[in-house]
Amino acid sequence: MDRTSLVLEDVAFADILEGIRANWSGGQVVGLVGPNGAGKSTLLRILAGVRRPTRGRVWVQGQLVDQISPKLRARLVAYLPQQIPDDTAFTVEQYVEMGRFAHRTLWGGLDTASRAAVDEAIERVNLLPLRRARLDRISGGERQRAGIARCLAQGSPIILLDEPIANLDVHYQLDILLHLQTLAEQGWLVVLAIHHLEFAAQYCDRLLLLHAGRIYAEGRPSDVLSEQALQEVFRVEARTYADPYGGHLRVSYST
């Protein structure tokens, strides 16, 4: 897993993104932060190979992302869009199985490795009791967890998640973030868009702060989330300080 890498060379997309450079390797959680409309989702789509950048290049494991076949790409990069479908009658289990599409056998079956990956992913997000429930009959948070399970089941060394904890209660927010951290410790590269700045600071190894489609800052969370950045990028007055219990960054917003 030591070859896991994601490199962006001067990536631009229409008038949404400009001059994005980064070089991430496996073993870390990278948080994309920034206000609404800063380009986080578009950047994730480009990283996933779902959108072609209008300029620049994206390398996944040393290969150009738009020159590898969709199936091979899916084996390298798992991508979870922001919207998990809520109008489908597929069950949680069927949905998670879709994560194994690139691993299906010639006749479309799931081999034992795939079965095990699906079971493990469903168990990981605590959806075993709901595995036969329909996606349109469960809550938004449960759907989100199903989406994360689909992504985990895919078994790709790079995982891209667009606001994966947006609809979750605090228990599952922490649970999912901790799990992503564990994956990173095992060599995975996790890139996620995240709005919750304190969680971003606590659970991400690196942050990339986007402002109007450009990189405002990139690096360790405590360096990226400066009081000046909060004011210039998010237009909020805030003080930052180290949490007295854990030492990670806290933000105190002044009204």
Added chain:
Amino acid sequence: MRRARPGWVFGLLGAALLIGAALELSLGPVVIPVRQLIPDAWRYFHGLQDTNAVVIGAIRLPRLVVAALVGAGLATTGAVLQAVFRNPMADPSVIGVSSGASLGAVLTIQLGLSQLNRWTTPVGAFVSALVVVFVIYRIATVQGRTSIYSLLLSGVAFSTLCSSIVTLILSLAPLETMQQMLFWLMGGLDGSSWQEGLSLFAFLTVGMAVYLTQAHALDVLSLGEEQAEGVGVAPQRTKQIVLVTAALMVGACVSATGVIGFVGLVVPHLLRIWLGPANRRLIVASAMGGAVLMLFSDLVARMILLPAELNVGIITSCIGAPFFLFLLRRQESSSF
């Protein structure tokens, strides 16, 4: 509604198929007892020409084969079109593909191409079905999502346009050509031959195999293109493969029996309620269900005004049109 166990659904479909086949073979102006069916067919295939053997072997059996295959072809095509368009109202006849196929066929007759060999008319039907399906897809799909309204409206527009051109060609054609066209357009199962059954079988086997290879990709695609791309599906390629195959299937079916409406709408929709949306299971079940619906519709069409015979499309439309309207009313609240 609770989902049924797949075993039950397939068992019921199998039983219905057997019963439908037995009745289709047994009933008619000459009633042949069910226990006589196999011996009669046996005699026909061993060269005996008594009345019952000929009625079974040369008339009813090929008719049964063509009816079942056309039903299977239309229903499976309906199932995959519904998945591609992410829309439960998609059906070859509703979205204008069937009328497109008719137009192509009539054109080849008008231009004298049908004289060349027996494949030019089916190929014409296939090509124009293909054109219509792609144009409608282009018009009705915005950012990967096909709106039900633009799908139905562009389908109506194209159906009407194609039918008008067919009428125009008919009214301008010389009498002999016109008869040939009408014979082709009316289609129906009357006079189905073994040759027709065999070429249908060839087309449908290939088409259904293609559908089955795309079933898992269609599952993911029905959740949206971003989800699909995220797990390794190539949405455009999947859609192109399925739409070309669908045009081929509709072309083959329309060539055999003329336009038969609503089979592709009713069958997959009902089965999706019982079996869930997974396409592989749904395609196999739709093939069986489509055959069942066609066999029973044909039975009604042949028996209701005995000895006269109705076109089977009338019966499927009588079943399908109210169902279609019911769906349209329910549509807003339902999950696909």
